[in-house]
Amino acid sequence: MNPDVQHPGQRQPARAAGAAFVGTTIEWYDFYIYATASALIFGKLFFPSHDPFLSTLASFATFAVGFFARPFGGLVFGHLGDRIGRKKALLTTLVIMAIGTVGIGFLPTFERIGVWAPVLLIVLRVAQGVAIGGEWGGAVLLAGEHAPAKRRTFFASFAQLGSPAGLILSLIAFRVVSSMPAQDFWSWGWRVPFLASAVLLLVGLVIRLGVAESPAFEQMKLEHKTVKLPIAVVVRDEWRTVLLCLGANVIGVAGAWFVNTFMLSYTTQTLHFDRAMVLSCLFIVAIVQFCTQLASGWLADRIGNVRFLKRAALLAMLSPYPMFLLVQTGRPVAIVIGVGFAVMCMSSSYAVMAGFMTSVFPVRVRYSAISLSYQLCAALAGGLTPLIGTVLVHQYAGQWWPLAAFYSVLAAITLICIARLERRRNAGSPSMERAFVEPQS
Template identity: 75%
Template sequence: MHREPDDHAASRRYTGQPAGQRTAQPTRAAAAAFVGTTIEWYDFYIYATASALIFGKLFFPGSDPFFATLASFGTFAVGFFARPFGGLVFGHLGDRIGRKKALVATLAIMGVGTVGIGFLPTYASAGTWAPVLLVLLRVAQGIAIGGEWGGAVLMASEHAPQGKRTFFASFAQLGSPAGLILSLLAFRAVASMDKDAFLDWGWRLPFLASALLLVVGLLIRAGVDESPEFSALKAQRRVAALPVAEVLRDAWRTVLLCLGANVIGVAGAWFVNTFMLNYTTQTLGLDRSLILDCLFVVAFIQLFTQLGSGWFAQRIGTGRFLKSAAGLAMLSPYPMFALVSTGRPVAIVVGIALAVMCMSSSYAVMAGFMSTAFPVRVRYSAISLSYQVCAALAGGLTPLIGAVLAHRYPGAWWPLAVFYSWLAGISLVCIGTLERRKRGAAHGVAEAA
């Protein structure tokens, strides 16, 4: 049976607290990571859903539907392009002053951005100011999620008991399907409204509901202590002065490989949950409520797949597990499109679930895999930079590229399937290379010892 190395056990023993309180912290940290990222992803997903369904009509009217869709997806992509900036800023703060303080700030920024969108005037009442304000608040969302992810992963993984880093880190990743479930519930509730009421004020309700979630998230995070690994580093006065500069100088190759390894987990999620929503309703002409219901069922499948993946990968080895998931992801879009094209609800769920299970397996385990690739002193900055640049490129552009391919090849799904396979292939190559580098580094340490 495989057990992952636990290189930082000594630093995790440093907490300055009674033993009973230390015992409860790993569970609290994992729960806080899950709840916090659920709230952040809820905010991000309701924007994604709205950009696929209604933002083109509300903020970019009077143009061809195809170009209105592109404009709407363009504002969606803006949030992704802001994510690396958030990763850099909060990665620096997390490596300098602490993971916990950075996470409280990101949650507050996300809440303000999301609730603000709920109060926005539309183009009909504010003209060009409406899309401008939409973009600005979308940037705030991007900055917040860019800083959130790395800190949530590290709070869970650096609090983890010995030998369970991958499993505990996966709880931060569970926020994505959980946030998706909440966002779909919210939009499913308002999508059944009268069309005029939905376009007038109903779409705002999911955004305004974020205010309540924000309060819940802040209260839960208040009960979690700072990461013991960071606390030990700070006590030893070994905190990096300029962590981002140190990463770019010493570990830029690893950053690029981690970026590539994340591609299918990041791009695949937005391909399935955002582009497919638009593709099925506009290209295939399927009912909006039907697709939302199908994605809702698939989101539960994703949630349980990710939970099981973190546990299973911990036992057989993360590298081996990730390569298998990426390889299967390369094959998954072909049955997905064939089944979705039938228009039958069960076939749609099965087809999308096949792709999502492969994609989300990689996504669940990648956090723990990356967290062991960098030293503690620069880890927040390094994993944030890797993941958020990937999100900007692969996540932000994927719905746009999908929309262009669907427009360029009307009635043909194979170009979309090939595009998805290409994304998974990038991850497979980078995961394999990272695993070889890790083995080489471990072998070098063993020989030196």
């Protein structure tokens, strides 16, 4: 029996998609509040220096540490998800993420405990990275493997919706505390968004406990087809596909952190725009991203995944030039339009890539394979993007074109890898055929 073709009664597509959305929203909220804090305040609180550039660079370095921990989380929870089930792995990642985030909310600053403050911050950041590294693959599979085959991209995209939803919540949280008197904000107000994660954890656990295990995994377990060491099978049999999927994810991963994290630092510290104004603009952009991703999953199911992804990557290559031209004006409407256009192109790719990858790899190693592909991309492209952007700003002071060119290169890598994946399909690679779903009639 094909594990991807189950009786409809065995599925909970809407509930599974909803649980994936809520769970990833909580996890991304936790991740984004750290990203926002690293761009705005952590440099001063945990890495004080006479040179703001060095403080910001150190803050973004701890931000990158979380990305470097993500492949480890993907490997550990990918193994557990392929061996004991998607649901159990996901419940564990949610708890680990909450511990890391709430711990940051209680953490003393450099002024209180000296060098131990950044050390403990890094430890808790690693916990966040491990949790999100294991979360993504399981959430995508829980939604995608419950879904009907012809709607897999749309349902799997609900796990991706957690990213803009988490961003929206994080921006609301920091927008509220940023309106506090400065003394209160810097002494205790910045902690509130982190401590609020404890409430979100309880909500997420209740929702996820109500979702059944993936029918594809249950069928595989019944047929005794689970793999003893899934990652070994992935490295031996699927390494080419893993590398191509890594590259195909670049603009969706790196682009998100470029426009949502680096641009926050760039506009407030380099262009000296008002922090509250920029946060308000990014809040509107996050809503645009949410709507774009929801529509992208629906549209890609109809015109074909690979055709959609190639067009999105091509538009993403062109998008940073109007973005920077409009951002430079300093007008809120222009900022929203410029960043919003870039986000629409980037998030279209991000939304569809989830469902695309659930079909690229076989069920028995799927959690490990998609986690490895995505989390390696996150470590390399996502973690380094704000750092590279900060260095380019310092190296080419007053010029935006190197930043735009860097963004175009990221999108070009995605376009090339998608084209290579398509070429492999056309050459007859058996494991690739089901990845390139045809448009619905």
